[in-house]
Amino acid sequence: MSGGLTVIVDGGLDDALALAVLLGSDIGITQVIATEGSVGRSVTARATARWLATLGASTPVLLGADRGIGSPYPGGRDPFHGIDAFGGAIATLVGSADPLQRWQDVEGTVLCTGALTVVADALRRHQPVDGIVWMGGAVASGGNMTAAAEFNAWMDPQAADEVLTSGVPVRMVPLDITVDSSGETVRSPPSVAQPRPSVRSREPLTRSSDAMGASYRTMPLPQSPSSNPNSSAGPPGASDVNGPAS
DSSP states (O other): OTTOEEEEEOSSHHHHHHHHHHHHTTOOEEEEEEOOSSSOHHHHHHHHHHHHHHTTOOOOEEEOOSSOSSSOOOSOOOOTTOTTSSTTOGGGSOOOOOOOOBOOOOOEEEEESSOSHHHHHHHHTTOOEEEEEEEOOOSSSOOSSSSSOOHHHHHOHHHHHHHHTSSSOEEEEOGGGGBOTTSOBOOOOSSOOOOOGGGGGSOHHHHHHHHHHHHHTTOOOOOOGGGOTTOSSOSOOOEEESSOOO
């Protein structure tokens, strides 16, 4: 990939897991941009910086967007992953200075797990983005904010429209793949188990595994698509998007 990989996150355990997988796979991340999502931008940035420090990574964390392309982000959002953006377990992470520097440039490939505001802004500035992977949108499952709107699209629909119609290759990972064969959305439990006290004495990836496990170990697994007698195929997976849905 030219220009390395920029990762845009909006906080939460799903984004933390994605960062851990990327770093564990030795994929070169040039920067992580923390944007607003279910919690404010500064909370996302703080949790992300502490998570990367726990993983032993020196990747810079920059401030992303705190409002949409054309209007403020919608209010009344539920802090699904906790008010600390880490399931209430942020105290288990290694300390780190709060990020203060705002993002400036994006190039190469972008992985965005939140609203597409920063990506749309980069494209408006004619920055050299050559490919986008977006965790967002919904194809056939319906939305989780309205009947049609998935959260990351709902946050900034104008940005989503601009990115999806920009002509830049987009691979969309929609809400559909988080829905099991019964049609139920897979959700983590409301309570979060506490990690073991010795978690900080271990190697970074072991520490991070314990911290993630504290929030995910009781999460129910989705059913296998083959367990649904009325379906011969699972929910839609990642799809290439060349323009707006018709």
